[in-house]
Amino acid sequence: MTQRLRQCPRCGTLTPAGECCGAVLQRAKPWRMTKQLVRNLHIFAMSRKGLDAETYRLQLERVGVTTSKDLRRDAYMALMRNLRALPDSPRWKPRGKGRAVA
Structure with missing residues (x-):
């Protein structure tokens, strides 16, 4: 051997x-897509960026997958790059900023 x-x-x-x-x-x-990465990705895309389910699926198809569990490292990085380029949702407010301190 x-x-x-x-x-x-x-x-x-x-x-x-x-x-x-x-x-x-x-x-x-x-590298593999863990449950925590899927969860964080969904929170980022839907809460911070304000994407609906259909738009989120279109973003996934743009990097060549149909579900976030099928993402590989290069596709995940491309998806995050695409999502970061989108403007934040007007409803999204960062935690800890702009809050009154008692």
Whole structure:
């Protein structure tokens, strides 16, 4: 059985070791859309940006998915970039700003 060789990002050498030049060469856990990320995305899109369900679905289709659970990292980042470009809902008020202090 052969070991998988990993390339050091600093010196470029291939090594079967898990570490080289002080850099850890282990594979990172794959990124996935968690329930907390889905929840935060929905709150951001619907509360802060004021999107209705249909407009939210259109934004999802714009990045190539039909449901937020199917988002991959690059599509998630593209969706967030698109949502940030939209103006905030006039009904949305940031917490802690503009409130009277007792």
